[in-house]
Amino acid sequence: MTILEIENLIARHGLLTAVQEVSLTVGRGEVLGVVGANGAGKTTLFRTISGVHPMTSGTIALEGQSIAGLTASRRVAAGIAMVPEGRRLFSDMTVRENLQVAGENGRIGSWNLDSVLGAFPALKPLLRVPAGGLSGGQRQSVAIGRALMSNPLVLLLDEVSLGLSPVAVEELYQSLGALKSARETTMIVVEQDLDRAMAFSDRIVCMLEGRVALEGAPSALGKSAITDAYFGLGREMADA
Template identity: 40%
Template sequence: MSGLVQEAHPSAILELENVHTHIGEYHILQGVNLSVPRGGLTVLLGRNGAGKTTTLRTIMGLWQASQGSIHFHGQAIQNRATPEIARKGIAYVPESMAIFSDLTVKENLHLAARNGPMDPARLEWIFNFFPALKKFWNYPAGNLSGGQKQMVAIARAIIEPRQLLLVDEPTKGLAPAIIESLIAAFNDLKKNQTSILLVEQNFNFVRHLGDTVAIMDDGRIVHAGRMQDLAENEELQQKLLGLSLSSHQ
């Protein structure tokens, strides 16, 4: 199934067509075709080294595609600089979280609010999901726990309305209570028509949250479809992922 091409969909907010990415001498992405529906959550699955993080970084312009096209709202962005891509309404939460450890939680969010002062109503909306941020508002972000730092990273990405979120492994190492808060936050974002492309290995998390799913192997998309169909088909799970989602509940 390598080289699978997804059909273009008129409601897609983001589309990758035959995207190749080279990093030094390594050919990481080898013809990625991916469509992210508008207002839904798409999960990108695959083993370590399959190219998932490279896909997110290529969309964001942190690594340049050597071939192919990336369209956001129908406009080509594959040759745009990262700041320009961000200004179009795309936010990226890397696995490393990339927060400013020496700055307070407040200062981290203030820097992310590029369009002016933080909206108090939106800030309270974020506190509703991540109350620890309010508690540690004036603490250096570097002093927070791993889960709290992840809250800061996600809050930075959504402190202003974004059209598309790219999120890499948000639940890695997090306590179940924090994961429940993430589920609530992502569901609320979807209700407000924020599209999300999520790389994740917590299968129970994505099973209940994802609308569509794409599976990568060796730098290509080898399967794309509805998350519900994959979650209900253990034979397909074993074939594509080598495991059963039911064993990860």
């Protein structure tokens, strides 16, 4: 069952068209991996879906209802939550406060402080610690937990492992793996590590210059085809 449907989405930064006629459908409980080089339009796509960046044209529907005209805060209430690149926590607030502030502005559902701490148990002893004093991995866990506190239908994770140590990445993906297994939250994940993106995602979308260059199940596409699409090699060969 489709939970998120995007058709012919266009978003610009001034004269630059960062997202060019992107169409996507995402099923309930699915994990969609989004890959592409820097400047491919991944973050702008996420920001446009979440309402942080204005769309130029196209449609965005959540559970069959258009959310294109909703503000970012109303999209959170409708069921869209984004974990932005860089985490963007409230550094002077404690971990508990960062989590609770999201719970006050989201949907009613099964995610609350206890369930988030169950998913990220390493945060339990850190509840009274200001977020500014956390490690990168801890901050990312808080950022994801904060998004879950809004009880999203669709969770957008932008550059989920960027800047984290290998140990922190492994721990983070163990928690995300549990979320995936539960199939209660649809996830769209931007991941710079292609191998990890392929292993974690049910389906991969590769973006190139604002467009969808390739889409499909990782096992069906294969790493070689995804890598070629990532760098635009297939298009160069076709143009030659």
